[in-house]
Amino acid sequence: xxxxxRTRTFQRGFTLIELLIVVVIIxxxxxxxxxxxxxxxxxxxxxxxxIKASLNKMALSVKGSISAYxxxxxxxxxxxxxxxxxIVSGCTSLVTTCSFSLNxxxxxxxxxVPGNACDVSGAYGKGATSCxxxxxxxxxxxxxxxxxxxxxxxxxxxxxxSYTPVSNIDGLYTCPSAFTPLxxxxxxxxxx
Numbered sequence: 001x002x003x004x005x006r007t008r009t010f011q012r013g014f015t016l017i018e019l020l021i022v023v024v025i026i027x028x029x030x031x032x033x034x035x036x037x038x039x040x041x042x043x044x045x046x047x048x049x050x051i052k053a054s055l056n057k058m059a060l061s062v063k064g065s066i067s068a069y070x071x072x073x074x075x076x077x078x079x080x081x082x083x084x085x086x087i088v089s090g091c092t093s094l095v096t097t098c099s100f101s102l103n104x105x106x107x108x109x110x111x112x113v114p115g116n117a118c119d120v121s122g123a124y125g126k127g128a129t130s131c132x133x134x135x136x137x138x139x140x141x142x143x144x145x146x147x148x149x150x151x152x153x154x155x156x157x158x159x160x161x162s163y164t165p166v167s168n169i170d171g172l173y174t175c176p177s178a179f180t181p182l183x184x185x186x187x188x189x190x191x192x
Contacts, residue, residue, distance in 0.1 A: 047152040
C-alpha cells in the first residue's frame with residue numbers, strides 16, 4: 001500500500017564524505033607503499049650488488065692465476081688483466097697494494113660519504129671524486145690476497161673479498177670502514 005505524497009527516490013552517485021574517505025584511504029596506502037619501497041635504499045642495494053659482483057669476478061680471476069701459475073699476481077699484473085681500469089696509486093710490481101678504479105663500476109663519491117670517509121685509516125683508496133678499489137696481496141705468503149671496496153648502502157662499511165687458504169678463508173665479507181684488505185675477517189665482519 002502506498003501512502004499518498006510519499007515516494008522514495010534513490011539517488012545515484014556518492015556523497016562528498018564518501019569520496020573524501022576513499023581519497024584519504026588511498027593516500028594512506030600510497031604513503032605506506034612509498035615508505036616500504038624506499039627508492040634510495042633500493043638503488044643503493046642494486047649498486048652494492050654490482051660492487052659485490054665485481055669483487056667476486058676479480059677474486060675469481062686471481063684464483064685462476066693462482067691455479068695456473070702457483071701464486072697471486074702482483075698489483076701491476078692484476079690491474080693490467082682488468083679492462084677499463086684507471087690506476088690511482090701503487091700498481092707496480094714493487095708494491096703489495098694497489099688503488100684503482102674501473103670505468104664501468106661506480107663507487108660512492110665523496111658527496112655520498114659523510115666526512116669524505118673514502119680514506120678512513122687508509123683502508124681503501126680515495127680518488128679525486130670517488131672511492132676506489134684496493135687490491136692487496138702478501139708477497140711473503142704463497143696465496144693470500146684481498147680486494148676491498150666502499151659500500152653505497154652503509155657509509156661505515158666496506159666489502160672485502162678475502163682469500164687466505166691457510167686460515168680456510170675464502171669469501172666475501174662486509175666489514176667496518178677501517179678494515180684493511182689483508183686482515184683476517186673477524187667478529188666485526190659478516191660473511192655474505
